[in-house]
Amino acid sequence: MVLEAENIDTDQIIPARFLTTTSREGLGELLFHDWRTDKDHMLNTDAAKTAQILVAGHNFGCGSSREHAPWALMDYGFRAVISTQIADIFHANALKNGFLPIIIEAAAHQWLLDHPGTEISIDLEACAVHLPKNGGTYPFKIDPFSRHCLLQGQDELDYLLEQGEAVTQYEKQNV
Amino acid sequence: MARSLFDKVWDAHVVRGETRERPAVLYIDLHLIHEVTTPQACAVLKARGLKIRRPDLTLATIDHSTPTKINADGTRPYVTEQAQEQVELLLANAEEHGIQAHGWDSPYRGIVHVMGPELGATQPGQTIVCGDSHTATHGAFGALAFGIGTTQVGHVLATQCILMRKPKSMCVHVDGELADGVSAKDVILAIITEVGVGGGTGHVIEYRGPCFENMTMSERMTVCNMSIEAGARAGMIAPDATTVAYLKGREMAPVDFDTATEQWLSLASDPGCSYDKEVRLKAEDIKPMVTYGTHPGMAMPIDGLIPEDNAYMDMQAGTAIAGTKVDTVFIGSCTNSRIEDFRVAAKILDGKSVAKSVTAVFVPGSERVKAEVELEGLHEVFLAAGVQWREPGCSMCIGMNGDIGKPGELIVSTSNRNFEGRQGPGVRTVLASPATAAASAITGVITDAKKYQGHYHEFRTFQNTDLQDIGFGGGKHRH
Numbered sequence A: 001m002v003l004e005a006e007n008i009d010t011d012q013i014i015p016a017r018f019l020t021t022t023s024r025e026g027l028g029e030l031l032f033h034d035w036r037t038d039k040d041h042m043l044n045t046d047a048a049k050t051a052q053i054l055v056a057g058h059n060f061g062c063g064s065s066r067e068h069a070p071w072a073l074m075d076y077g078f079r080a081v082i083s084t085q086i087a088d089i090f091h092a093n094a095l096k097n098g099f100l101p102i103i104i105e106a107a108a109h110q111w112l113l114d115h116p117g118t119e120i121s122i123d124l125e126a127c128a129v130h131l132p133k134n135g136g137t138y139p140f141k142i143d144p145f146s147r148h149c150l151l152q153g154q155d156e157l158d159y160l161l162e163q164g165e166a167v168t169q170y171e172k173q174n175v
Numbered sequence B: 001m002a003r004s005l006f007d008k009v010w011d012a013h014v015v016r017g018e019t020r021e022r023p024a025v026l027y028i029d030l031h032l033i034h035e036v037t038t039p040q041a042c043a044v045l046k047a048r049g050l051k052i053r054r055p056d057l058t059l060a061t062i063d064h065s066t067p068t069k070i071n072a073d074g075t076r077p078y079v080t081e082q083a084q085e086q087v088e089l090l091l092a093n094a095e096e097h098g099i100q101a102h103g104w105d106s107p108y109r110g111i112v113h114v115m116g117p118e119l120g121a122t123q124p125g126q127t128i129v130c131g132d133s134h135t136a137t138h139g140a141f142g143a144l145a146f147g148i149g150t151t152q153v154g155h156v157l158a159t160q161c162i163l164m165r166k167p168k169s170m171c172v173h174v175d176g177e178l179a180d181g182v183s184a185k186d187v188i189l190a191i192i193t194e195v196g197v198g199g200g201t202g203h204v205i206e207y208r209g210p211c212f213e214n215m216t217m218s219e220r221m222t223v224c225n226m227s228i229e230a231g232a233r234a235g236m237i238a239p240d241a242t243t244v245a246y247l248k249g250r251e252m253a254p255v256d257f258d259t260a261t262e263q264w265l266s267l268a269s270d271p272g273c274s275y276d277k278e279v280r281l282k283a284e285d286i287k288p289m290v291t292y293g294t295h296p297g298m299a300m301p302i303d304g305l306i307p308e309d310n311a312y313m314d315m316q317a318g319t320a321i322a323g324t325k326v327d328t329v330f331i332g333s334c335t336n337s338r339i340e341d342f343r344v345a346a347k348i349l350d351g352k353s354v355a356k357s358v359t360a361v362f363v364p365g366s367e368r369v370k371a372e373v374e375l376e377g378l379h380e381v382f383l384a385a386g387v388q389w390r391e392p393g394c395s396m397c398i399g400m401n402g403d404i405g406k407p408g409e410l411i412v413s414t415s416n417r418n419f420e421g422r423q424g425p426g427v428r429t430v431l432a433s434p435a436t437a438a439a440s441a442i443t444g445v446i447t448d449a450k451k452y453q454g455h456y457h458e459f460r461t462f463q464n465t466d467l468q469d470i471g472f473g474g475g476k477h478r479h
Ligand code: SF4
Pocket: B063, B064, B111, B112, B113, B132, B134, B333, B334, B335, B393, B394, B397, B398, B415, B416
């Protein structure tokens, strides 16, 4: 699925008026809500409903810290977003939910924008995006710790809880 | 090695250093929470049987989903039942876990980024997080303050730490002095236009130079608040005598204030420290700014010609932006809702009326700002001019409480985001300073406040002792 617009912000991904929810269920229906009021919008097509990878224009996810943004993308069925730049907080929120924020070089990105609907695959083990139709493979960077957590199913909170003693020590000296 | 302000604050909070394999474990001194991004985190903690590690370093408020009107019978008209439940859940969670919460009965309740500094909870050298991207506001005090998502809110509640790699650093110097009538809001809009909405991604910005040194804390907060609008994780300004004077006597200020002051003043960047990126602007070149597009980097001088077409905003390249018809004027939000902002607006509106075609809504950032404004009698100027003077909260900045505009209408707003639909579906937002907003309210079109300046009548300025008379006071909320 391709959404070419640049600077897609979190208010587009899920408008603020839907944030009064206290759970994280059912947000997929609200994904890009105000764009989808247009019945013919790409996101309302059957093709979009089965898509798992979103290719977006430069600088995706700027704006608010709402984790509702990756929750909504995932609930809709997406598992990764590919862009040339992804905003910091969205990036961190995405990784914490197992949603892959993938930044690739401009040439590969352009190829993806030009070939909507192509089947591609993302290899997290090798940190590479495979574009089968032109045979290309493009590397992407991902934080080694996040990659480890995602591949091994390690929970970051568990990891932090394991640091309890060091934290107590720090508190004794500093707080 | 010469270290920057950011380096010093970062280094002092590393519990476990970062390596290639894993990020640093960073200790958090102050965790601010509000009703929107907390419930799911509390639910996760509960499900896992975890306690909140440091409720004493956590501070709660209600601001986003709260109504800004009160019914005749004293009840509050929530936009939906869900909004009310969200607010009540936050207060219940705070009560259950022993977290200091400022709910409806607190004279300190306010927008999280207005309230923290007012209470003196925000202090130089701290690490501060909140499930809210405008947490950068607190960087005005020389704190490292940034927004986090709900998962990380849970991490902080359970461990008082987050996992993070050290961001890059960026320095924005603004030399020289601002021209009359140019405000902190104009400065940050000019900076974002220069850096670009994604230009600060991965960086923490330090604002340096005489322009910021000459600013009040309120103005510094306006600048740091919008760092995220340039993509930066945080913005910081070195603590100085202005910072110290602001914090003195605040409810949560340190007991041993002199020792704290000495430590705060040692945080300034060492001479010769380096940054990963540097940008320089001249204060003299900055004019009153307004946005013409749908992100904060699409800003321009108010006396200029619109640089490019924008279909959503219905703006055409080559036409003057001044003179564009305005439907609503909103003064509020964590960017511009402090006493100084309302003083500017009152001076411009004094003895004048809001244009018949315009709805003007002014929303103080906190109960305390509301009290300050009313002590000075500024609200009388607003009411006489035909402005709606509301109860504190985020209000039209985000519209979660139902304070939104109608499709197609144009709102001149002192808030921080002009994204499509931010103030309601189809609403067009023009970001501006309080002065520009007030002047535009009078004329009904986008207006440079210049012609309203220089005729000011001086209002009475409140003293802290006046505030004490109405129930605000030192030391009460110290941890
Ligand atoms: S005033 Fe606006 S930007 Fe500030 S915390 Fe509230 S919603 Fe967020």
